[in-house]
Amino acid sequence: MDDPSPLTHFDARGQAHMVDVGAKEETHRVARATGRIRMRTETLALIESGSAAKGDVLGIARVAAIQATKRTGELIPLCHPLALTRVAAEFRIDRTDCAVVCETTAETVGRTGVEMEALTAVSVGLLTVYDMCKAADRGMRIEGIRLLEKEGGRSGHWRAPE
Numbered sequence: 639m640d641d642p643s644p645l646t647h648f649d650a651r652g653q654a655h656m657v658d659v660g661a662k663e664e665t666h667r668v669a670r671a672t673g674r675i676r677m678r679t680e681t682l683a684l685i686e687s688g689s690a691a692k693g694d695v696l697g698i699a700r701v702a703a704i705q706a707t708k709r710t711g712e713l714i715p716l717c718h719p720l721a722l723t724r725v726a727a728e729f730r731i732d733r734t735d736c737a738v739v740c741e742t743t744a745e746t747v748g749r750t751g752v753e754m755e756a757l758t759a760v761s762v763g764l765l766t767v768y769d770m771c772k773a774a775d776r777g778m779r780i781e782g783i784r785l786l787e788k789e790g791g792r793s794g795h796w797r798a799p800e
Contacts, residue, residue, distance in 0.1 A: 703763030
C-alpha cells in the first residue's frame, strides 16, 4: 500500500474532510505572516500623508486584518473556528520598493495552529489598502504573502528560510 498522503484534509478514500483535532493537546500557538502591496509613488504619498479620499488607509486596513482573523473559519472551508487570544497587524511604508508591507501575528491556546488566521489577516489587510486606493491606482500589486513563522503543537517551531 502507498504511504498516506501528507495532505491531511483528505481521508483514505481521497475525500475532503475537516481534520479531527480532538485528541491533540491544547498548546500555546503563534503564527506570523507577511505580504506587500506595490503601488505608484503618488499613491504611496497619499497613504503616507493621510489624504486618501477614503481616510486613514492603514488604520482601516489594520482593523480589517484583525477582523479577518475572526472570520477565517467561515472563509476557508476546512479551517476550524478558533478562539483567538491575540491578533496584531502592523503596516509599514517601504519607500525603496514603493510598497506598504503588512505583518500579522495571531495567537491562540488550542488544538490547531493559527497559520491560516495570520495569512488571512495579511490578505484582507492588503486587499483593504487596494480597495481604499483603487481610484488613484488600479495597477497596485499584492505580492509575497507568506508564512514567516509558527510555534506550538506537535510539529514545534518553524521559521521560513531567509
